[in-house]
Amino acid sequence: MHDRLLDYLNRVADVHLVSRLKDERLNFPHKDDIRIFLPDMHLISKDRDKEFKYGTNHPALLAKLAEELKEFKKETGDAETVFVYQLGDFIDLWRETPSYWSVGGQSDEWEASVQQILDDNSPVINPLRDPDLGTQFILGNHDIDLYRLPSFAGWNLKYYFPLDLEKGARAAVFHGDIFSMFEKIIPDGLQYLAVHIFGPLVKPSVKDLGTIRDVIIKAHNKRKYSNYIQRPAPSGPDNLITLGSEPLPERHNVKEKGITNEEELTYLKEAEDFGDRVNEEMGWNLRMAVIGHTHYARIAVDESDNKFFTLLDCGAWIERCSVTIEGEEKEMENAQIGALNDNDVRIYQLSPKET
Amino acid sequence: MTNHRNALKLKHTVLLVLILFVYLNCCYRYEPSFVAVRESDFRFGPVSLPLNQENRTELNLFLVKGGDKSISDYVDPMAPKRYAGLLDLLSNSEFLKDYKNFALEGQRKTTKISKVLKQWLRDPIVYQIVDATQKRPPLVNPISITDGSYWWVFYRMKDTEDHYKIVELLVTLSPTREIEHFQN
Numbered sequence: 077m078h079d080r081l082l083d084y085l086n087r088v089a090d091v092h093l094v095s096r097l098k099d100e101r102l103n104f105p106h107k108d109d110i111r112i113f114l115p116d117m118h119l120i121s122k123d124r125d126k127e128f129k130y131g132t133n134h135p136a137l138l139a140k141l142a143e144e145l146k147e148f149k150k151e152t153g154d155a156e157t158v159f160v161y162q163l164g165d166f167i168d169l170w171r172e173t174p175s176y177w178s179v180g181g182q183s184d185e186w187e188a189s190v191q192q193i194l195d196d197n198s199p200v201i202n203p204l205r206d207p208d209l210g211t212q213f214i215l216g217n218h219d220i221d222l223y224r225l226p227s228f229a230g231w232n233l234k235y236y237f238p239l240d241l242e243k244g245a246r247a248a249v250f251h252g253d254i255f256s257m258f259e260k261i262i263p264d265g266l267q268y269l270a271v272h273i274f275g276p277l278v279k280p281s282v283k284d285l286g287t288i289r290d291v292i293i294k295a296h297n298k299r300k301y302s303n304y305i306q307r308p309a310p311s312g313p314d315n316l317i318t319l320g321s322e323p324l325p326e327r328h329n330v331k332e333k334g335i336t337n338e339e340e341l342t343y344l345k346e347a348e349d350f351g352d353r354v355n356e357e358m359g360w361n362l363r364m365a366v367i368g369h370t371h372y373a374r375i376a377v378d379e380s381d382n383k384f385f386t387l388l389d390c391g392a393w394i395e396r397c398s399v400t401i402e403g404e405e406k407e408m409e410n411a412q413i414g415a416l417n418d419n420d421v422r423i424y425q426l427s428p429k430e431t
Numbered sequence: 432m433t434n435h436r437n438a439l440k441l442k443h444t445v446l447l448v449l450i451l452f453v454y455l456n457c458c459y460r461y462e463p464s465f466v467a468v469r470e471s472d473f474r475f476g477p478v479s480l481p482l483n484q485e486n487r488t489e490l491n492l493f494l495v496k497g498g499d500k501s502i503s504d505y506v507d508p509m510a511p512k513r514y515a516g517l518l519d520l521l522s523n524s525e526f527l528k529d530y531k532n533f534a535l536e537g538q539r540k541t542t543k544i545s546k547v548l549k550q551w552l553r554d555p556i557v558y559q560i561v562d563a564t565q566k567r568p569p570l571v572n573p574i575s576i577t578d579g580s581y582w583w584v585f586y587r588m589k590d591t592e593d594h595y596k597i598v599e600l601l602v603t604l605s606p607t608r609e610i611e612h613f614q615n
Binding site: 159226 | 473495497498499501502503504505506558604606607608
């Protein structure tokens with residue numbers, strides 16, 4: 077299914093491979109099931125967009141991509157399944173309504189601001205929210221308050237897949253911000269996270285949105301995000317592969333524990349510890365966590381001491397990355413997606429087709 | 432001097448009572464409580480009670496998905512375990528016949544739920560419902576009770592002259608999500 081997905085991506089974008097890991101230990105052998113991950117977009121209204129030096133990258137491409145994914149899903153037979161996730165920070169309430177967040181209350185004005193974002197970005201948002209695509213949305217730290225609004229029912233803090241009532245789930249999907257915040261603010265934050273907020277034992281309504289929201293507000297403090305959200309400088313550099321007739325290497329640009337630097341392994345340990353606790357509670361065999369949030373697309377893996385745990389960080393559609401393509405160094409605007417099928421996980425960088 | 436103080440106190444009390452009276456009459460507005468039945472992805476049922484095995488499996492899947500049929504993954508993996516006791520009761524025809532098992536002491540003029548349901552659900556009973564899937568409001572209003580995440584709508588039928596039994600169930604995702612703080 078990876079090849080067919082690529083056909084659809086190639087229709088609307090120039091596609092480069094950021095990273096790939098093909099390994100049976102991913103424990104996702106399904107040939108008929110593909111999971112596609114769209115990371116942070118940080119959409120805001122047109123009026124507010126004028127106030128910032130940066131914004132959502134390639135919105136027109138994003139809109140085309142959403143339409144292509146709908147086509148891909150539609151043309152996939154009944155014997156196969158396509159699941160699309162948006163990994164949080166779909167819209168950016170912090171940049172849209174800073175005064176609302178400084179007070180921390182609810183107001184009609186805030187709800188109107190949400191509507192303005194939706195209206196101004198309808199070519200991107202509507203196909204992604206189309207029931208035919210069935211995107212599963214995550215609440216991120218920049219849009220967590222959407223949980224208050226009835227039309228965002230079904231947007232959650234986390235998913236576990238596949239839904240296998242006998243064997244349990246093998247991967248967890250969430251935004252990723254909580255790994256940094258809880259360790260700083262709550263002693264033994266990861267345990268708190270696994271037991272009381274994100275763990276499978278937690279009832280969705282008791283997932284402590286109140287506490288999460290308080291932690292998010294504290295973490296943001298009074299930042300205005302005038303020049304950047306996560307990355308004052310581009311992420312990387314990473315060596316990208318131009319997709320063509322050459323067969324792809326089974327392992328490309330994988331950040332390995334014990335070999336690569338700490339920044340490239342950001343949140344790998346936290347995700348793995350979280351997975352261990354969940355496996356202990358549920359008798360599952362989680363081996364992968366999928367996140368966004370850092371705006372740094374990468375696959376990081378821990379294979380030490382006969383372990384195997386993968387962090388798939390799908391990047392973003394905002395801010396920039398530093399890359400090398402066919403020996404040429406350059407900066408690109410982040411526009412990445414992740415995909416998992418048949419024990420093969422990949423991240424692609426997209427850019428508008430050169431005419 | 433004491434008389435003067437007492438007179439002043441009385442004056443203040445009268446003033447406070449007056450302010451309260453004016454507030455209650457002018458500012459307080461009665462808003463009836465009602466339950467809204469959500470869009471089809473966010474509701475399960477209505478199904479006949481007692482629950483059969485097929486309905487029970489479907490309901491468990493709905494709850495595992497966090498009350499959204501379109502979701503393909505686990506959102507609330509522990510839901511089957513958490514609601515197992517309630518679903519056992521709703522699979523029992525004897526339990527459904529006795530209105531005391533739903534409303535406190537079987538009263539029809541109450542918003543308090545029975546003690547047995549308090550293990551999963553909580554006060555109050557809401558009698559009004561807005562269900563746009565129907566042509567008209569129901570002639571016999573169901574009773575709706577929430578657990579914080581869902582509204583459990585129990586449809587009633589007159590059994591004898593002065594007695595109702597529960598005959599159908601609809602579970603609908605709550606329109607608003609709650610903030611519940613974890614207590615250490």
